[in-house]
Amino acid sequence: MAEYLRLPHSLALIRIRNPPVNAISPAVLYGIKEGLQKAVSDHTVKAIVISGADGKFCAGVDIHVFSTPWSSDTGLGDLVDEMQRNKKPVVAAIEGMALGGGLELALGSHYRIAHVQTETGFPEVTLGILPGARGTQLLPRLIGIPAALDLITSGRCILAGEAFKLGILDKVVNSDPLEKGIKFARTILDQPLECRRIMNKTVPNVPNMDAIFSEVFAKVRKQYPGYIAPETCIRAVQASVKHPYEVGIKEEKELAVYLVESGQARALQYAFFAERNANKWSTPSGVSWKTASVRPISLVGVLGKHVGEFLDSPHLHMVRAAIYLVPSGVKFCGKHIAVLAPLILIQVHELFILCVRTGDGNFFFFFFVVLGPELRTYTLSHSTSSQLIEMENILVPRGWGEVVSTFLTISNNGTMNIHVQVLCRHTVFSSLRDSIYVIYIRNFRVSDLAGLDVGWKGRKGQGLTGPALPPGTPARKRGNIRYCPIPDILCESGRFGQKTGKGWYQYDKPLGRIHKPDPWLSKFLSQYRETYHIEPRVISQDEILERCLYALINEAFRILGEGIAASPEHIDVIYLHGYGWPRYRGGPMFYASTVGLSTILEKLQKYYRQNPDIPQLEPSNYLKKLAAHGNPPLKEWQRLAGTPSSKL
Numbered sequence: 001m002a003e004y005l006r007l008p009h010s011l012a013l014i015r016i017r018n019p020p021v022n023a024i025s026p027a028v029l030y031g032i033k034e035g036l037q038k039a040v041s042d043h044t045v046k047a048i049v050i051s052g053a054d055g056k057f058c059a060g061v062d063i064h065v066f067s068t069p070w071s072s073d074t075g076l077g078d079l080v081d082e083m084q085r086n087k088k089p090v091v092a093a094i095e096g097m098a099l100g101g102g103l104e105l106a107l108g109s110h111y112r113i114a115h116v117q118t119e120t121g122f123p124e125v126t127l128g129i130l131p132g133a134r135g136t137q138l139l140p141r142l143i144g145i146p147a148a149l150d151l152i153t154s155g156r157c158i159l160a161g162e163a164f165k166l167g168i169l170d171k172v173v174n175s176d177p178l179e180k181g182i183k184f185a186r187t188i189l190d191q192p193l194e195c196r197r198i199m200n201k202t203v204p205n206v207p208n209m210d211a212i213f214s215e216v217f218a219k220v221r222k223q224y225p226g227y228i229a230p231e232t233c234i235r236a237v238q239a240s241v242k243h244p245y246e247v248g249i250k251e252e253k254e255l256a257v258y259l260v261e262s263g264q265a266r267a268l269q270y271a272f273f274a275e276r277n278a279n280k281w282s283t284p285s286g287v288s289w290k291t292a293s294v295r296p297i298s299l300v301g302v303l304g305k306h307v308g309e310f311l312d313s314p315h316l317h318m319v320r321a322a323i324y325l326v327p328s329g330v331k332f333c334g335k336h337i338a339v340l341a342p343l344i345l346i347q348v349h350e351l352f353i354l355c356v357r358t359g360d361g362n363f364f365f366f367f368f369v370v371l372g373p374e375l376r377t378y379t380l381s382h383s384t385s386s387q388l389i390e391m392e393n394i395l396v397p398r399g400w401g402e403v404v405s406t407f408l409t410i411s412n413n414g415t416m417n418i419h420v421q422v423l424c425r426h427t428v429f430s431s432l433r434d435s436i437y438v439i440y441i442r443n444f445r446v447s448d449l450a451g452l453d454v455g456w457k458g459r460k461g462q463g464l465t466g467p468a469l470p471p472g473t474p475a476r477k478r479g480n481i482r483y484c485p486i487p488d489i490l491c492e493s494g495r496f497g498q499k500t501g502k503g504w505y506q507y508d509k510p511l512g513r514i515h516k517p518d519p520w521l522s523k524f525l526s527q528y529r530e531t532y533h534i535e536p537r538v539i540s541q542d543e544i545l546e547r548c549l550y551a552l553i554n555e556a557f558r559i560l561g562e563g564i565a566a567s568p569e570h571i572d573v574i575y576l577h578g579y580g581w582p583r584y585r586g587g588p589m590f591y592a593s594t595v596g597l598s599t600i601l602e603k604l605q606k607y608y609r610q611n612p613d614i615p616q617l618e619p620s621n622y623l624k625k626l627a628a629h630g631n632p633p634l635k636e637w638q639r640l641a642g643t644p645s646s647k648l
């Protein structure tokens with residue numbers, strides 16, 4: 001939907017209208033094209049203004065269409081060219097946002113006027129695709145290769161001021177951009193347009209062009225390992241340098257089709273919508289993210305190993321800023337809400353816990369991870385303050401904050417059980433190192449960071465180890481269940497993790513942060529195998545991955561089946577933000593849907609037959625119910641398997 005309005009002073013207005021964000025659907029595209037044709041054929045129209053309704057220019061192509069056949073030939077690129085070639089000037093009056101395809105429409109216009117608060121950018125890379133409607137060919141011609149590469153490969157959105165400085169916008173205004181755009185259009189009715197057509201420009205030449213591309217390739221490989229879109233974006237931009245426009249746009253299209261059809265694009269677009277769905281939580285009792293009430297903060301405390309040092313650092317100011325904002329912005333609600341603690345263990349520098357008491361005497365615990373110069377804030381339980389501090393909210397029942405440790409335990413058990421059987425510990429890690437499985441390696445580092453003695457104390461309390469263990473209990477069995485005593489043995493040897501300078505890894509010093517594999521552990525494992533007559537064997541990479549991963553997926557199905565998680569999307573968002581699950585794999589539930597539920601079920605049945613003392617491998621009833629339907633789409637799971645009584 002795009003409206004066409006004839007304005008006084010020989011002008012026509014095309015206004016995009018597709019709430020909530022004026023995304024480009026087939027109907028919108030058709031409407032713009034039709035408006036353009038009307039304006040062209042009306043000889044009384046001398047200039048055209050294009051804008052968006054309700055203060056939003058356009059957030060790009062409707063992401064839903066990438067799962068439809070329309071995506072391979074949207075026609076948006078042709079429209080952008082048609083606008084550029086138009087004999088009547090087109091002025092884009094931009095407000096709110098011009099993102100992705102929205103920015104491409106703006107680049108197709110001959111002039112761009114935007115409100116100072118407008119955000120522009122090409123976020124396509126974050127959706128696993130590229131600006132495939134001429135964006136990769138026009139932006140470098142307009143602002144040069146280095147700046148275009150930066151925006152296109154990062155997906156970074158920038159405010160109008162920066163876009164103006166880069167040369168993307170012609171004018172930035174403080175008042176209504178539509179009014180200004182109309183006024184401006186009246187002044188350029190007879191101006192020549194040739195120099196305003198970006199397609200006619202050549203890409204500004206810079207010395208060392210090859211070196212610039214090599215550097216950016218190296219940078220994105222390091223920054224986004226495993227992701228295919230950033231490198232493909234660079235290739236598309238390279239085409240703007242290597243080829244004339246007509247050839248460049250063909251290469252852009254080929255690369256765009258390759259990405260649109262990739263599994264990574266599907267996963268990343270799924271993650272985009274999953275996050276938005278998960279944030280709109282509600283409970284069966286009727287409490288929801290919209291109706292939750294605000295609670296004032298009465299007390300703030302910080303707990304952590306280096307809190308003394310930390311208090312002087314700039315991070316604390318960020319913490320304070322967040323906390324001080326809480327009373328006016330945050331919504332806490334009732335007894336139900338918990339946000340799960342994400343742990344992202346790449347270059348973790350510090351962990352600490354912040355405790356907040358609200359005016360009504362409730363406590364909320366925030367779990368902070370400091371990543372180099374960045375501060376990330378995560379909540380362990382009982383709050384929705386994430387809205388304030390840009391976290392994801394996941395609704396889980398009270399007391400379910402331990403989901404973090406449940407998932408961690410399952411991941412660790414899976415890896416440890418395999419660990420002891422393989423000849424070389426390196427095999428496990430090199431198998432797990434690939435993409436998704438890196439989370440398993442992180443689990444060991446998380447345990448070292450948190451302190452192995454924490455879990456040890458818990459196990460002693462449960463009578464699984466220590467003095468309360470009944471005499472004669474076999475070392476590797478607790479009842480009928482296989483037990484791995486290795487973490488207990490590490491603690492008995494004083495290996496508590498990072499704090500003692502050794503745990504699963506060895507560190508440069510006690511409390512040190514530089515870790516490396518410890519030969520002690522390999523030696524220990526071979527002695528352990530000898531002691532317990534464990535025959536080392538070659539375990540295939542597939543088996544390692546399947547046993548680790550499918551046990552975890554199985555647990556996620558159990559949680560769904562017990563009504564603990566509201567939907568598969570909620571579980572995936574927990575994994576994306578809580579465990580560093582690679583976004584381009586969508587999360588464990590999405591991943592399961594791509595592998596096929598019956599495949600997962602069959603593999604679990606096989607591994608459970610071989611290891612009947614590992615309960616995590618026993619397929620959950622919910623998975624069995626779903627697999628009986630073949631491989632239904634994830635959106636259908638809860639309808640097909642029945643909605644369990646909610647624990648939320």
Ligand SMILES: CCCCCCC[C@H](O)CC(=O)SCCNC(=O)CCNC(=O)[C@H](O)C(C)(C)COP(=O)([O-])OP(=O)([O-])OC[C@H]1O[C@@H](n2cnc3c(N)ncnc32)[C@H](O)[C@@H]1OP(=O)([O-])[O-]
Pocket residue numbers: 020021023059060061062063064071072073074076097099100101102104123124127130131132133135253256257260273276277
């Ligand atoms: C041969 C191949 C050719 C390829 C051609 C490629 C062409 C082009 O380059 C590709 C694109 O444009 S790709 C696109 C590039 N553009 C992007 O990547 C922009 C993605 N969007 C954003 O970054 C943010 O949503 C905004 C900053 C727009 C608003 O943020 P905010 O104020 O915090 O609000 P919010 O909560 O986030 O969203 C509100 C509602 O809007 C919904 N929705 C939003 N965008 C949508 C879209 N494009 N679509 C559909 N829906 C979209 C969102 O789901 C939500 O719906 P709900 O039902 O209420 O839950």
